[in-house]
Amino acid sequence: MTEQTVVSSSREIAAPAAVIFELVADPAQQPRWDGNDNLAHADDAQRVRAAGETFRTTLTNGGVRENRVVEFTEGRAIAWTPSEPGSAPPGHLWRWELSPLDDGRTLVVHTYDWTRLTDPGRLVRARATTADRLAASLDGLARVAESE
Secondary structure, three states, X not given: OOOOOEEEEEEEEOOOHHHHHHHHHOHHHHHHOOOOOOEEEOOOOOOOOOOOOEEEEEEOXXXXXXXXXXXXXXXXXXXXXXXXXXXXXXXXXXXXXXXXXXXXXEEEEEEEXXXXXXXXXXXXXHHHOOHHHHHHHHHHHHHHHHHO
């Protein structure tokens, strides 16, 4: 059996895409709804506006990640590759895609892709990142977005 290295979850959220995208594209907002219990903090003033930018997050274990934005379409899609500061990304990617259904509802797809992961020390955690874990982030995002 081939190992699944791309995991996705989707959910309809009762909020406009612009509201949801602000929560995803602003790293300081991400710990509010992170369902992986992985993000502890991100400094303000890091709102992503283009591919090629980077932002930093602090993990619950105290580690710091530098996240390189590799895909960006304002209001619709963003993806980044995390790494330790000053290091090359080890090959995993987080992606968010938003599709407006109408003025107040948005379909959100959250994907974790570890197809190119090269660090054997990260494989256990990558394998533990299941669709249920991604759904927990979507649920948290919905809770925050629907109350904004």
